Structures are given as C-alpha cells and as structure tokens.
Amino acid sequence: MAQAVNMKNIVKRFGPVTANRGVDFSAEKGEVHALVGENGAGKSTLMNILYGLHSPDEGTIEVGGVPVVLTNPRVAIKHGIGMVHQHFKLVPSLTVAENIVLGSEPGNGLNFNRNVAFRQVRELSKTYDLDIDPGALVHDLPVGLRQRVEILKVLYRSVDVLILDEPTAVLTPQETEELFVNIRQLANSGKTVIFITHKLGEVMSVSDRVSIMRDGRIIKVTNTCDTSAEEIASDMVGRPVLFRVKKREAQPKQPILSVSKLVVDGSRGVEAVRGVGFEVRSGEIVGIAGVQGNGQDELIDALVGLRKPKAGKVTLNGHDITSCSPAIARDHGLSYIPADRMRDGLCLPASLWENAIAGHQRNPQLSRGPVLNIKECIRFTQELIDKFDIRGGSASTPSKALSGGNQQKLVAAREMSRNGEFIIADQPSRGVDIGAIEFMHNRLIAMRDEGTAILLVSADLDEILSVSDRILVLYKGEVVGEVPGAHASKDAIGRLMAGIRDEGGEQVV
Ligand SMILES: Nc1ncnc2c1ncn2[C@@H]1O[C@H](COP(=O)(O)OP(=O)(O)O)[C@@H](O)[C@H]1O
Ligand SMILES: [Mg+2]
Incomplete structure (x- = not known):
C-alpha cells in the first residue's frame, strides 16, 4: 500500500516536558490507523504536529513520499491533512452548511452564496454517506451530529488524511457505532483515517493497524488482527492490566439518599425527569444506565442542587435537600464527580x-x-x-x-x-485512560466497602455492569427497570434502554 504520511524522528519539547522523544510514525493510504496510549503519552502532540499546529524541534515529515514543512493548519490542509479535535470548534448559532464552508466560502467571501453552499454540503454528505441537514442550526444538534459536521468540514477541504483526536470520548455507544461505520466507509473510499483513542474495544473493532505510544515514544506498531486488547493494554500501561474489577458482595445498610416522585424540567421546559424514586444505601453502588438524553443530566443536576425540581423530594442523611444549594448539599455529605x-x-x-x-x-x-x-x-x-x-x-x-x-x-x-457519605460519579471514566479507570473503579468499590453510598451514572454499559451492585435503567425520564448487578445481562439492559420492558416485550412510551 502507498504511504500517505511518514513522520521520522519527531522530537517536541514544551519547556521542561518532552512530549515526543524521537517518534517514527507512518500511515498508509486507505487504512484506519489507531494511535493509542495513556493520557500524556504524546498522541495529541504528534498529531498536532502533523496538522501544522506545532512545529517539531527535530524530525521530518513526508506526505505522499515528498518532504514537507507544515507551518500551520492551512499548509497541512493544502497537503491533504485535516484534523477534528476533541473539543469542537463550530459556531452554534450558524447552520450546518455555514459551519462547513466557513473559511472557504463559495462566492467571493463577502458574498456568501447560501444556495451553492447548501448544494455542496448535500453532495458532500451524499458522497461520504454522512447524512446531515445543511439548514439545521448546529446549536440544535446532538453531539454525534456536531462531530459529523466537523468531519464534513474537513472533507469539504478535500483532504486525504483525516485525523480524529479521541472522537468517541463524547459519544454514546450508538453514536460511536455510527461513527465507526462512517470511518470504515471513508477508508474504503481511499482516505486515511488516523484515530486517537485509549479505548481498546474501539481499536479492535475499527482499525487496520495500531501504533502504541508510551512516554513520548512509539513502542510498537502492529496489524490489529495480530494483537489483542489485553496485549495492547499492557503495552500501553507497561504492566498487565486486569479487565474486571474484583469486588465482594455488597453489604448495604441504612438508606443515605432517598429520592421520591421527583419531577424535573429540562432546559426546554419539557419534563425531563418524570416521577423518579429510588434509594441508595450505605455500602452499595447503584448504577444508572440509559442512552444519553433520557433525563440523567437533569436528575443529577437536581440531586446536586444545580436545578430546582418541580415536584418530589430528595433527602440525604435524613436532611431534606430538595431545592437546596450545592453548598448545602455538600455540607450534608454529598460529593460529586461531574x-x-x-x-x-x-x-x-x-x-x-x-x-x-x-x-x-x-x-x-x-x-x-x-x-x-x-x-x-x-x-x-x-x-x-x-x-x-x-x-x-x-x-x-x-x-x-x-x-x-x-x-x-x-x-x-x-x-x-x-x-462524604454519598458520592455521585457521573461518567467517571469518560476521557480517562485505562490505568486510571481501573484505579477509579477500585477506589469506588473501596469507598463502598467503607460504607459510602454511591450513585454511578454512565453511558458506558460495561462500566455500569462491572461496578454496580444494582442497576436502574432510565428511559424518557422514568426508571423503567431495576436489575441486580451480579446477574445483569447486557442484552436485557440494552432492551430496557431502548424502552422495551421485559414482560411480554411491550414498548414503554
Ligand atoms: N501546549 C503545551 N504546553 C505544555 N505542555 C504540553 C502542551 N501540550 C502537551 N503538553 C504536555 O506534553 C505531554 C503529552 O501531551 P499530549 O500530547 O496531549 O498527550 P496525549 O494526547 O497522549 O494525552 C503531556 O505531559 C502534556 O502535559
Ligand atoms: Mg490527547
């Protein structure tokens, strides 16, 4: 296969920190190349260099076999290299089409030609099978679609190499699936996709090859089919990694948090939490599973005092904390990892x-x-x-x-x-590397065993399943099912998450 990009002996220092210590990295035309490593390994730095955001202190870069100097992103794009960052850079108040063409507008710049832009964006989204409404306001789009706009924005500039920096960190499992389909299609159409992640399931399911970084160096490059998630994990961390947390059965005691008939409005005035009730007892971890946007955020906001509930009651340690401020909730023993x-x-x-x-x-x-x-x-x-x-x-x-x-x-x-006696961990492993996830999960379990009551909210079903003692499934603002953690099947929870109750398979509306 033809080489798309080739970086040789890249060194990059930031003051006393050496982020890249002589890195050789190359990606081929038409491949999905995963770049993995723990936080701080130097992945973003390396790719920011390839995108012209940083200039390397040492080393050379070739694009399509030709040496280049990438002084800024415009130059990189001219050489066919584009990047989507972890934090999106879209303008929420503009339409999808405007965002995509922004900076390279059709027409003479002063005279933005809206019809041409709409048509171009439609064609682009058809070519790459990335469905989007050019006239929608970015503000109204869920994260998965905003990311699609970012990707289209890069493709609009006719790049051959697309770099995605931890694209799944902000996505739900469903959005991630869709992104992967899109990534595969892009590679099949001849683009090179460089995909930064530290989630090994993702590496295994979407990439053709993988480069593993540790401490500013690439320590291994391999075909994905020749390795395993376990092997990559220990290469990344530098020691064997346990994939399953060890815990004994919970010994729950008295209720610490009690929530009853809680009703909370969402940002647009519709009820986001509709009569939720549950307890979290000392010494247990209650997991809340659900597809993003089913009331989790509003529920948590109400519990920590960031949003006033419309009805219902929340007590913590016997104190009524309904509608009280975050400071008072903390005084009564609440800790919160947002x-x-x-x-x-x-x-x-x-x-x-x-x-x-x-x-x-x-x-x-x-x-x-x-x-x-x-x-x-x-x-x-x-x-x-x-x-x-x-x-x-x-x-x-x-x-x-x-x-x-x-x-x-x-x-x-x-x-x-x-x-504190009660902790809410909201997506504790989102954007954190596996070494740290393992550590946090073990910490949560240790806290549980010392008697803390724990509420875990996560879009990552694997995380919910491995850590929780009981699992509540939230769907359209209601708890539609409770499953004991030890016997939970992913399938059953998945069905509840989609609003299908187990008895008779009836649809919950
Ligand atoms: N702009 C910067 N200024 C100073 N230090 C930085 C900068 N960017 C990255 N670093 C440091 O370089 C190292 C590698 O960071 P980064 O490339 O972001 O790692 P990764 O993407 O693998 O998590 C880290 O120690 C980080 O703190
Ligand atoms: Mg990074």
Missing part, C-alpha cells in the same frame, strides 16, 4: 492545590478558621497527585496546564477524598 469536569469541576486558571482543596476548606488540617495553611494544602495536594497518579504538574502548576485526563483525575481525587 461528567464535564472542565466546565463544572475546576477553576482552570487556579493552581492544582487551590482546586484540590475546594470544598475541603473546613478540614481543620488545612485551615484555622478562615486562614488557610498553605503548606498543609500543598502537602495534601501532593498526596492526591501521588495517590491518583496525576501527571503533568506540581501542586502549584495552573490546572489548565494539565491534559484533559489528568484534570479529570484531579477532580475525582478531590471528591473521592472528602469522605
């Missing part, structure tokens, strides 16, 4: 230690009255850094300098060390 850690969990310009102690200020070890003991705060943060293996900075580094996965670990570390 799904969007960057938005809800951290103050990015503040240092690691300032973020780490947020919510711990009343810990007598860390402060005397209103006065913080900074030395203790830094020591406490260093402990979290060591325990949770947070990489990329020290206690005084600004949090924004950490990679996304390490920011997530910082939030999880803070919340898991509060010793």
